[in-house]
Amino acid sequence: MNPAPINPLDILLQLDWAEGDDLEFKSAQGGLPKSLWETYSAMANSHGGVILLGVEDDGRVSGVREARKLKKAFWDTVNNRGKVSINLCGDGDLAEVKHPNGPILAIRVPQASRYQRPVFLGQNPLTGTYRRNFEGDYRCTEQEVGRMLSDRAEEPADSRILDGFGLEDLDLPSLHQYRQRLASHKPTHPWLSEDDLALLAKLGGWRRDRKTGAEGLTLAGLLMFGRDESLREAVPGYHVDYRERLSHDPAERWSDRLTADGTWHPNLFQFYLRAAQRLLADLKLPFQLDADLFRKGETEVHEAIREALVNALIHADYRGQGGIVVEKFRDAFEFSNPGTLLISFDQLLRGNVSECRNKALQTMFMLIGGAEKAGSGVDKIRRGWASQHWRSPMVQEQVQPDRVSWRLPMVSLIPDESLARLKLLFGSQFEQFSKSEVQALVTADTEGTVDNARMRQICTLHAADLTRLLQGLVAKGALIQEGQARWSRYRLPAQGHSEHVGGDSEHVGGHSEHVGGTPNMWGGGLPT
Numbered sequence: 381m382n383p384a385p386i387n388p389l390d391i392l393l394q395l396d397w398a399e400g401d402d403l404e405f406k407s408a409q410g411g412l413p414k415s416l417w418e419t420y421s422a423m424a425n426s427h428g429g430v431i432l433l434g435v436e437d438d439g440r441v442s443g444v445r446e447a448r449k450l451k452k453a454f455w456d457t458v459n460n461r462g463k464v465s466i467n468l469c470g471d472g473d474l475a476e477v478k479h480p481n482g483p484i485l486a487i488r489v490p491q492a493s494r495y496q497r498p499v500f501l502g503q504n505p506l507t508g509t510y511r512r513n514f515e516g517d518y519r520c521t522e523q524e525v526g527r528m529l530s531d532r533a534e535e536p537a538d539s540r541i542l543d544g545f546g547l548e549d550l551d552l553p554s555l556h557q558y559r560q561r562l563a564s565h566k567p568t569h570p571w572l573s574e575d576d577l578a579l580l581a582k583l584g585g586w587r588r589d590r591k592t593g594a595e596g597l598t599l600a601g602l603l604m605f606g607r608d609e610s611l612r613e614a615v616p617g618y619h620v621d622y623r624e625r626l627s628h629d630p631a632e633r634w635s636d637r638l639t640a641d642g643t644w645h646p647n648l649f650q651f652y653l654r655a656a657q658r659l660l661a662d663l664k665l666p667f668q669l670d671a672d673l674f675r676k677g678e679t680e681v682h683e684a685i686r687e688a689l690v691n692a693l694i695h696a697d698y699r700g701q702g703g704i705v706v707e708k709f710r711d712a713f714e715f716s717n718p719g720t721l722l723i724s725f726d727q728l729l730r731g732n733v734s735e736c737r738n739k740a741l742q743t744m745f746m747l748i749g750g751a752e753k754a755g756s757g758v759d760k761i762r763r764g765w766a767s768q769h770w771r772s773p774m775v776q777e778q779v780q781p782d783r784v785s786w787r788l789p790m791v792s793l794i795p796d797e798s799l800a801r802l803k804l805l806f807g808s809q810f811e812q813f814s815k816s817e818v819q820a821l822v823t824a825d826t827e828g829t830v831d832n833a834r835m836r837q838i839c840t841l842h843a844a845d846l847t848r849l850l851q852g853l854v855a856k857g858a859l860i861q862e863g864q865a866r867w868s869r870y871r872l873p874a875q876g877h878s879e880h881v882g883g884d885s886e887h888v889g890g891h892s893e894h895v896g897g898t899p900n901m902w903g904g905g906l907p908t
Contacts (some may be wrong), residue, residue, distance in 0.1 A: 385439030386479075388432060389851060389868065395475050395486060396844055402429030402512055403868075407436055408444050408485070412453050415517070417464060417501050420489055422510035422517040424468055424499035425528070426779075427725065428491035429512070434484040443482015450485060451476075465500045465508075468492060494722045494735060498528040505529070513779050527697060527782070531722060531737065537697070538600035538738035541587055542614055545597045547577065549610035551645040555580065558605070558649055561748040569747070580605075583747075584740025600740035603698065606647045608640060617718070619703025620651040622658060626710055648693050648741065652750065655706050659685050659713065684764025685713060688773075688786055690751040691761070692717040694742045701781035716785040721777060728775065729836055731759040761788070769793050771826065772837045791826065793838075794818070798825045805874055806858065813858070816841060816849055821858060824872050830859070831869040 388403055404419050416431060423429035434444040444450055451474060458467045473488040492499050498520070501508035509520040509528070520528075530537060555576055563572055571582045580586040585601025588594070602614055611618050624636035638654055640646040660682050692704055692715040700718025707714040721728065722735035736742045745751040765773055765788060774787045802821055803810050813821065816839055823838065824830040835846045850870055853859040859870040 386435065386441055388430075388435075388439070389847060391432065391477050391484065391486060392430065393844065393847060393851075394477065397430065397486075397488060402426065404429065404431045404516075405435040405437055405439065406431060406433050407442055408433040408450065409442060412450060412457070416487075417457070418510050418517045420458070420464065420487075421499050421501055421508070422512045423489040424466075424492040425497055425509065425520070426491070426512040427777075428489050431487040431489065432484055433487065434479075434482060441479050441481040441484060443479060444485055445482075447476050447483045447485060454485075454487070462503070463501065465498070465505070466492070466496055468496070468499070491724050493724075495532045497532060498525050500525075511779060518780075523699075524782075527699060527719075530699075531697075531720075536737065536739040538598060538603065538740045539584065539587060540599045541589060541594055541596045542599060542602060543596070545602060545610065545614060547580075547597070549597065549602060549607055549614075550580075550605045551607045551647060551650075552576065552605075554605045554645060554647055554649050557653075558744075558748065565749045566747065583744050585744075598740065599698070600738060600744070602647075603738075604648050604741060604744055606645070608642070608645050611647065615698050617701055617703065618698060620646050620648070620655075621703060622651070622655045622706045622708075624658065624708045626708070649744075651704070652689065652693065652745070656686055656689060656750075659689065659706070659708055680760075680764040680767045682764075684761045685788070686750060687757050687760045687764075688713065688715045688788060690745045691715065691757050691786070692784075694736055694738050694745060694751065695719060695722075695784065697737060697782065700783070702783055711790050713788040713790075714785060715788075716783055718781065718783055720782045721775075721784055725775075725833065725836075728758060731762075761786070771823075774827075774834070774837065794822050795826060798822050801825060805872065809856075809858075813853075817853055817858075820850060820853060820870075821872070824859060824870060829862075829869040829871055 388405075402423055404423075406413050406416060406419075408416075412433075416433075419429075419431055423431075433450065434442055436442055454474065458464050458469060468490045469487070473490070475486045475488075477484040477486055498505045498509040501510075505525050505528075506522050507519075509525050510517045511520055511524070512518075559572065559579065562569060566572075571579055574582060577586060580601055583601070583604075585598055585604060586596070587598050599614070602610060603618075606614070620639065622636075622638035623634050625633070626635045636658065638651075638658070644650060644654075663681065663685075689706060692706070696704060696717035697719030702716070702718050704718075705714075705716040707716075719737060722737060742751060751757060761773055765771075768790075769792060771789045771791050771793055774789070776785045776787070777783070778785070799822070802818075802825060806813075810818075816835075819838055820830050820835060823834060827834070830850070832843055832846050832850065835841070835850070836843060839846075841849065850859065850861075854861050854870065857873065860873050862869050862871060
């Protein structure tokens, strides 16, 4: 009789590792499989993960032969620059796990930093770079590799000088309006005395390359103040879109929409002004706008929403697909931009780490009060939501095409209706759950699923402790585990009781990937 499949989480917890963003089984009966290195590259270029050697695709343990020999072969290859571009693993990332059917080798692959990507096989990154999606490992396109190479450059993406573009490609009224905003926010700022070209240069919108002598309009200058036709010519994929869906009438798709329609110049500055006004206009919180639509009686929630908007604008990869999409629903806000996160999920949660793709744009928004100092933006978003005891903001990342999206739900951290449903579902057993267990159950009820990564956004427990908590709820029959071999997530045993937070949202399915592990957290792919 064939042995039952293993629970890979038992192995991870035995090693004091938490649920990885990804998990891969490989037989390794004939030695190190060639596909191991494709998976190594793919995990390193995604969000890391764990490879278990000696486990079949169906989760049954076959064990490895000559574990010591395999370990040596692994270290020899991963340190061979002719075969693998960089070794990310340390001694603690390779472990042997005893099993009755034979030893299992567990390899933990860390996520590569922006300066280490792309991690590739062989000598050519254009042909040897891999990433992960739901189907497993896939070879990256030249465009994807090019974006990784661009992100690792010390020079910010928006500092590039645009050949053939000049001041005539700018909407000068936008620049003048920006000057007025700067004067209102910082009346004594020394740059206010400069003429238009000098101010633009101070902002990073005009630059002279000391090495080549080239001088001209930068990508940041055009994005922030550009004319419609110039933006479309220089950045073919550029797109900004604000959507409101506040009506209860299902036949009314959008109650308001702002996009490029020929009636305005849709540069980032104008989009920011118009979108911010719409986002903040009818919040049922104490708030009053001054003549410049700025801080007068402003709450932390208003600051958080504006920060989330600017966050999407300054971190976007404008060579990517889909453009900037901002959506307002009755119970949530969503902000989506092309590109990938430049820091790990754990760094994002810890805060105070700044890796901005477009540093000139960041400076431009900081000067008019649209963004906080480097590294504090995510903290401000989370703090604003915590001030109202709303559910923690959710961050999600998608591949093919690359997109990052934030969802800010205006829903209580522990809604009364959710507690009522859970008490009805579990009866007297509900009183025996700890505070963290209740939070996990409420998350599963309101959001459809819960996983390790989502809980890390909500509470302060260590990732391995959260895995134990979730597994404990499974053992008690309070949660059902799904996707054991990859992207483990948990549902309530009677999912029909739940009402998902994102019920008003329209999503298009795709290769979505939650930063910490859960696919399709909102019931579908990311907004397009």
